[in-house]
Amino acid sequence: MTSVDTAPVRGEISDRGRAERRLGLLLSTPAVVVMLLVTAYPLGNALYQSLFSYRLTAPDDRRFVGLDNYATALTDGLFWQTVLTTLVITVVTVGVELVIGFALAMVMHRAVFGRRTVRTAILLPYGIVTVISAFAWKYAFDVQSGFVNSWFGLGDYAWFSDRWAALFVIVLSEIWKTTPFVSLLLLAGLAQVPRDLGEAATVDGATAWQRLKRVTIPNMKAAILVALLFRTLDAWRIFDNVFIMTAGQEKTQVLSFLTYQQIITRTELGLGNAVGVLLFLSVVLIAAVFIKGFRVDLSQVRGDR
Amino acid sequence: MESTRSRALWIVVSLLILVWTAFPILWIVMLSFKTPSEIGNVQGFFPQDWTWENYETVFKTDLFTSALINSIGISLIATFVGVTFATLVAYAIARLDFPGKRLILSFALAIAMFPVVSLVGPLFDLWRDIGLYDTWPGLIIPYISFALPLAIWTLSAFFREIPWEMEQAAQVDGATSWQAFRKVIVPLAAPGVFTAAILTFFFCWNDFVFGISLTSTDNARPVPAALAFFTGESYFEQPTTAICAAAVVVTIPVVIVVLLFQRRIVAGLTSGAVKG
Numbered sequence: 001m002t003s004v005d006t007a008p009v010r011g012e013i014s015d016r017g018r019a020e021r022r023l024g025l026l027l028s029t030p031a032v033v034v035m036l037l038v039t040a041y042p043l044g045n046a047l048y049q050s051l052f053s054y055r056l057t058a059p060d061d062r063r064f065v066g067l068d069n070y071a072t073a074l075t076d077g078l079f080w081q082t083v084l085t086t087l088v089i090t091v092v093t094v095g096v097e098l099v100i101g102f103a104l105a106m107v108m109h110r111a112v113f114g115r116r117t118v119r120t121a122i123l124l125p126y127g128i129v130t131v132i133s134a135f136a137w138k139y140a141f142d143v144q145s146g147f148v149n150s151w152f153g154l155g156d157y158a159w160f161s162d163r164w165a166a167l168f169v170i171v172l173s174e175i176w177k178t179t180p181f182v183s184l185l186l187l188a189g190l191a192q193v194p195r196d197l198g199e200a201a202t203v204d205g206a207t208a209w210q211r212l213k214r215v216t217i218p219n220m221k222a223a224i225l226v227a228l229l230f231r232t233l234d235a236w237r238i239f240d241n242v243f244i245m246t247a248g249q250e251k252t253q254v255l256s257f258l259t260y261q262q263i264i265t266r267t268e269l270g271l272g273n274a275v276g277v278l279l280f281l282s283v284v285l286i287a288a289v290f291i292k293g294f295r296v297d298l299s300q301v302r303g304d305r
Numbered sequence: 306m307e308s309t310r311s312r313a314l315w316i317v318v319s320l321l322i323l324v325w326t327a328f329p330i331l332w333i334v335m336l337s338f339k340t341p342s343e344i345g346n347v348q349g350f351f352p353q354d355w356t357w358e359n360y361e362t363v364f365k366t367d368l369f370t371s372a373l374i375n376s377i378g379i380s381l382i383a384t385f386v387g388v389t390f391a392t393l394v395a396y397a398i399a400r401l402d403f404p405g406k407r408l409i410l411s412f413a414l415a416i417a418m419f420p421v422v423s424l425v426g427p428l429f430d431l432w433r434d435i436g437l438y439d440t441w442p443g444l445i446i447p448y449i450s451f452a453l454p455l456a457i458w459t460l461s462a463f464f465r466e467i468p469w470e471m472e473q474a475a476q477v478d479g480a481t482s483w484q485a486f487r488k489v490i491v492p493l494a495a496p497g498v499f500t501a502a503i504l505t506f507f508f509c510w511n512d513f514v515f516g517i518s519l520t521s522t523d524n525a526r527p528v529p530a531a532l533a534f535f536t537g538e539s540y541f542e543q544p545t546t547a548i549c550a551a552a553v554v555v556t557i558p559v560v561i562v563v564l565l566f567q568r569r570i571v572a573g574l575t576s577g578a579v580k581g
Contacts, residue, residue: 017402024403027393031453032409034390035416038450042427049426104322113312114319120567121323124330126574127559129511131529132552136329139336144345145545147332151350176329181574188575230417237420240513244533256422256514263426264518276423283420 043280050274056267069274079258079275086254089167090235093174097231098224100175101182108183109190126180134244137173163251170241170252178234182227189223190216229290233283255279330556336549344545359550369551371523372531376555379441379527380509383448388460388502391453392494395460400469410461413454421451425518432519439520444527447515452508456501459573463497500573503566510559528555 050069054062073079108118125133139145141159149157159165193216201211217224239256246252248261259279262272332350337359339352347353363369398406428447429438437443467490475485516530523531528551535548563570 020401021403024397024401025405027397027401028405028409031390031394031457032412034446035412035450035453038428038447039416039419039424042424042431045427045431046423049430107318107322111315111319113315116567117319118322119571120564121319121326123563123567123570124326124560126570127507127563128330128556129513129529129552129559131513131532132333132556133329135532135548135552136333139545139549140329140332145336145348147348147350150348176326180326184571184574233418237422239422240529243513243517256420259422260425260514260518263429269426269430273426276420276426279420280423283418287418 046273046276046280049269050271050277052270054268054270056269065270069271070278072271073274073278078253081251082253082255082258085167085252086236086238089171089174089238089254090232092171093178093235093238094228094231096171096175097179097182098228101179101186101227104179104183105186105190108187122180122183124180125177128177130177130240131244133173133177134241137169137176138245141169160246161250166246166250166252170238170245173241173245174235174238178231182231185223185227185230186220189220189227192223193219225290225294229287232290233286236283236286237279255282330560333549333552333556336546337553339546341546359546360554362547363550363554366535366547368523368526368531368535369528372526372528373555375441375523375525376510376527376529379444379448379525380506382441383445383452383509384502384506386445387449387452387505388456388498390449391456391460391501391505392498394457395464398457398461399464399467410457413457416451417454419451421447421514425514428515429518439522439524441525443519444512444515444525447519448509448512452505455508456505459501459504460497463500464494467493496569497573500566500569503562503570504573507559510555 051064051066052062053065053068104118104122108115108122111118138160141148143149143156143158148159149155157165159169197215197219198211201215206214237256238254239260242248242252242254242257243260248257253261255275256279259272259276262268262275264272266272335351338355338357340354340356340358343353394409397403398410424447432438432443437446469490471489471493472485475489476482480488511529512527513529513533516527517533520526520530526534532548532551535544535551
């Protein structure tokens with residue numbers, strides 16, 4: 001940062017300008033330092049440790065193995081099963097959330113009555129701790145405590161003994177908890193669609209569906225892409241719901257959970273960190289695809305003009 | 306005629322949405338009033354015999370009461386420090402001309418996308434080496450850094466809308482620069498700072514990954530982690546109803562905050578991301 005500071009910027013800078021730069025950098029320092037401290041060094045450390053065979057319970061057996069841990073992870077069926085589970089959760093969650101979120105945003109945008117009620121209602125799940133949402137849905141479907149089976153006449157169907165049934169409940173909890181965020185982002189996008197465009201289309205005889213497809217959605221593309229990017233990355237990192245509901249049983253591990261399990265439960269620091277680094281790389285890849293491929297306009301997200 | 310019908314339609318739609326969002330919360334409340342023995346014997350939404358027993362159990366359990374104190378203390382300190390840092394950055398970004406502005410905002414964005422689990426192993430190691438494992442600062446530090454991006458966006462979007470000229474105007478009118486700052490700028494900036502504080506607090510309150518990986522005892526274990534481990538304890542009865550009572554206790558304050566400040570929260574959540 002300081003090297004940038006001393007770089008000459010065309011012509012002379014006034015004393016006032018120099019003081020302003022110094023103050024600007026000074027004010028930003030604490031936040032940048034904390035963010036770097038918790039991410040840069042540990043990430044470097046994770047990379048380093050992933051090159052060793054190292055179990056916390058047997059520190060003397062620690063030895064350098066190069067990329068062996070990555071090879072182990074990438075050739076293991078469990079890893080790819082985990083990737084598949086994470087992918088299914090992400091695609092289904094984000095897809096459903098976009099549809100419901102858009103509907104909710106439309107209601108908030110168009111509602112003449114009850115706008116406040118809807119907005120407050122929508123914020124409730126946002127405020128609830130994810131772990132509590134996970135417990136609520138788990139207990140609702142649970143054979144012992146739940147009401148779902150008796151309401152729908154399912155007898156003693158064990159939701160959490162089947163991979164896809166368990167994933168269904170996990171996805172349900174995730175959707176309930178995070179759709180509000182999506183709908184608020186989309187609502188802000190709807191507010192940016194020029195009203196007269198829709199009216200002009202109506203005059204020209206466009207149906208509601210045509211207006212939605214040709215006018216509304218193209219004009220709020222930026223908001224949709226931002227919501228899509230944030231939720232995709234969020235869903236890809238899903239952890240809390242899986243931990244509480246199944247603890248990875250019945251083939252419901254996700255990438256975050258696998259990393260946690262290897263490092264904390266099994267104290268396999270080498271292999272666990274390798275999985276953690278792979279998770280990090282996959283997040284970078286997803287972000288890059290969105291930003292380069294779909295040209296998500298992040299200048300709005302970053303807040304620069 | 307038309308308006309009455311559309312009015313009725315909107316009311317029905319909003320009620321449906323309310324049912325969908327409030328239902329799981331209501332369910333937790335119902336469970337928290339059931340007797341523990343009802344679990345596994347009677348299936349149903351409403352309790353058969355209403356009881357306060359679970360709330361008594363919860364407040365007699367040290368694991369929960371200390372977790373509650375930990376969560377409140379850690380979240381409040383992290384919120385205070387985080388929002389202070391974010392305010393400094395956001396002020397600099399909105400008001401000052403300096404290099405690296407875009408870099409800071411992009412870096413904050415990268416942090417927001419970071420998979421926190423990737424850091425659990427190294428932080429676990431590092432914290433044990435320097436004695437931060439299972440302590441308040443051991444959670445406060447990561448909470449601050451991961452809550453900062455949202456706080457920075459919210460605040461810099463907010464600060465850009467403030468009419469800063471009023472500060473000079475007040476000084477022209479004879480106010481000292483401190484008076485101008487206190488009487489003019491602080492009241493204008495306070496709502497934005499408050500909004501950022503609510504969002505930051507929610508973020509810290511919600512954390513689970515750090516809570517379970519960087520703590521081991523009730524020394525620093527926050528509520529979500531304590532709830533998760535409550536299940537494992539060998540009680541003769543199902544812990545389900547007690548967990549729900551604890552969940553209700555930590556959910557009530559959040560619901561009140563949401564009801565009181567919904568307008569602010571909506572503005573804060575959307576201002577940083579998409580300008581409306």
